[in-house]
Amino acid sequence: MNTIIVGAGIAGLSAGYRLMELGSKDVMVLEASDEVGGLSRCVKKNDMIFDLGPHQIHTENQIVIEYLNKILQDDLLIEAKKASQWFYGRYLNYPMGLNDLLFGLPFFLSVQCFFDFCFRSLKNFFTKRDMENFETWVISHFGKKMYDVYFGPYTQKVWGKHPTKLSVTCAQERIAVQNMMDVILSAISSNVTKFRNHYHLPHSPYQKKFYYPRQGIGQLSDLMKEYIEQHDGKVLVDENVDRITKDGDTFSIHTAKGSVYQADTVISTIPINNLRDMLHHEENFPKPEEDVEFRSLTFLFLSVAKDSVTDNHWIYFPDKDCVFQRVMELKNFSKYTAPEGHTNVCAEIPCDYQDAIWNMPDDDLYTAVMDGMEKDKYLNRADVDGYWVARERYAYPTYDLDYEQRLSAIKRYIDRFDNLYSIGRQGAFRYINIDEVMLMGFDTAESVCKTS
Numbered sequence: 001m002n003t004i005i006v007g008a009g010i011a012g013l014s015a016g017y018r019l020m021e022l023g024s025k026d027v028m029v030l031e032a033s034d035e036v037g038g039l040s041r042c043v044k045k046n047d048m049i050f051d052l053g054p055h056q057i058h059t060e061n062q063i064v065i066e067y068l069n070k071i072l073q074d075d076l077l078i079e080a081k082k083a084s085q086w087f088y089g090r091y092l093n094y095p096m097g098l099n100d101l102l103f104g105l106p107f108f109l110s111v112q113c114f115f116d117f118c119f120r121s122l123k124n125f126f127t128k129r130d131m132e133n134f135e136t137w138v139i140s141h142f143g144k145k146m147y148d149v150y151f152g153p154y155t156q157k158v159w160g161k162h163p164t165k166l167s168v169t170c171a172q173e174r175i176a177v178q179n180m181m182d183v184i185l186s187a188i189s190s191n192v193t194k195f196r197n198h199y200h201l202p203h204s205p206y207q208k209k210f211y212y213p214r215q216g217i218g219q220l221s222d223l224m225k226e227y228i229e230q231h232d233g234k235v236l237v238d239e240n241v242d243r244i245t246k247d248g249d250t251f252s253i254h255t256a257k258g259s260v261y262q263a264d265t266v267i268s269t270i271p272i273n274n275l276r277d278m279l280h281h282e283e284n285f286p287k288p289e290e291d292v293e294f295r296s297l298t299f300l301f302l303s304v305a306k307d308s309v310t311d312n313h314w315i316y317f318p319d320k321d322c323v324f325q326r327v328m329e330l331k332n333f334s335k336y337t338a339p340e341g342h343t344n345v346c347a348e349i350p351c352d353y354q355d356a357i358w359n360m361p362d363d364d365l366y367t368a369v370m371d372g373m374e375k376d377k378y379l380n381r382a383d384v385d386g387y388w389v390a391r392e393r394y395a396y397p398t399y400d401l402d403y404e405q406r407l408s409a410i411k412r413y414i415d416r417f418d419n420l421y422s423i424g425r426q427g428a429f430r431y432i433n434i435d436e437v438m439l440m441g442f443d444t445a446e447s448v449c450k451t452s
């Protein structure tokens with residue numbers, strides 16, 4: 001039995017790693033780009049390393065921790081998180097704490113937010129909450145004022161859609177703090193046992209600790225690739241799969257270069273729309289044509305000629321007039337990623353594939369980002385001595401209003417093919433992080449071994 005894995009991001013490499021551990025002999029990973037890692041790769045420029053946005057690994061899952069230790073060994077760092085947000089002309093903590101709400105915001109705004117929250121809470125007590133979409137979910141949990149000044153503009157900027165066009169799942173999964181009461185309780189949580197467990201859930205924004213590889217997040221993928229190759233598996237880069245056919249029990253995987261590989265089992269980690277399009281379909285089982293949507297990102301990497309910009313790992317910029325949504329300083333994750341006298345900053349600019357931002361020339365993007373950074377007193381042009389741009393078409397699965405119906409139709413179509421698994425962030429179309437993607441890869445490898 002042989003297995004081909006399409007895509008060498010964390011999901012594909014984790015599946016390959018576990019297959020090798022379980023003794024599989026014939027495993028090949030095919031990757032379209034010229035390096036492994038996918039979204040969790042590093043870009044190396046001059047003597048500096050950059051990640052595609054902050055990639056801290058938050059987890060309390062013992063299996064993931066065990067594997068991180070096994071793979072990274074002495075290169076696994078444990079960091080104490082520091083994140084902020086630029087709001088109303090000042091830096092506040094992220095997530096916002098009670099102090100920020102009471103003393104960080106303009107006085108009248110705090111009062112308005114407070115009364116609005118009380119009004120909503122009272123209303124929720126007597127009437128059924130309106131939770132039809134992202135907007136109504138936020139208003140019912142935080143109040144209208146907080147939505148108007150904070151969640152509404154930021155959501156529109158990140159997703160490029162009005163919050164009424166996004167699903168409740170998007171709010172439930174992506175809003176770091178689930179309601180105003182969380183903010184209040186967090187201020188006292190360290191003294192109140194009852195709440196402590198809640199704030200130590202794996203993805204709680206109140207988690208203080210995260211894991212990180214010494215040489216940037218890409219080190220994790222590089223080492224998994226090495227392990228697969230040391231155990232006689234193959235990882236081939238520059239192999240863009242463009243068609244998958246099935247004859248009897250055998251899959252044929254065709255690549256853009258003209259190679260054809262055969263496999264009994266295929267684990268795909270590529271965007272689920274693309275997998276659907278690559279599969280040969282029978283006339284009597286029409287292919288669902290409606291796509292699920294992905295949001296894209298453009299990254300601007302800055303080489304800064306000073307030791308440090310701030311001590312934050314990352315900072316959010318919710319202001320709708322500022323082109324970037326977040327900046328990170330990788331040297332604060334690991335001091336080994338930039339030489340002395342320099343630091344490495346990455347700004348994330350949300351966009352849609354082929355829109356004006358996506359197609360913006362690098363120099364114009366640099367100007368737009370630096371205008372925002374100087375205005376918000378983050379960084380001056382005079383301190384920057386180099387910049388580069390990267391683009392990722394498939395950054396975030398977009399949970400719009402009826403994505404679940406479209407996703408189910410695509411999944412039903414793919415599920416007709418035995419021994420074909422579609423996993424990972426793009427393959428499962430789930431907004432999941434490295435720890436969950438690793439577990440998905442391991443679980444899939446175990447299922448493959450059980451059924452073969």
Ligand SMILES: Cc1cc2nc3c(=O)[nH]c(=O)nc-3n(C[C@H](O)[C@H](O)[C@H](O)COP(=O)(O)OP(=O)(O)OC[C@H]3O[C@@H](n4cnc5c(N)ncnc54)[C@H](O)[C@@H]3O)c2cc1C
Nearest residue numbers: 007009010011032038039053055056241424425432433434
């Ligand atoms: C800005 C940003 C910040 C993030 N921050 C965090 C964080 O702090 N913590 C965290 O845990 N997670 C974070 N994540 C999520 C994390 O990056 C992903 O969960 C993880 O990298 C997904 O891995 P994957 O293998 O599922 O998908 P991908 O990384 O997308 O891998 C898919 C691979 O398939 C390849 N491929 C696509 N099409 C083909 C084809 N036709 N043929 C061959 N190969 C193909 C791609 O090139 C890619 O390498 C972040 C993501 C983003 C975008």
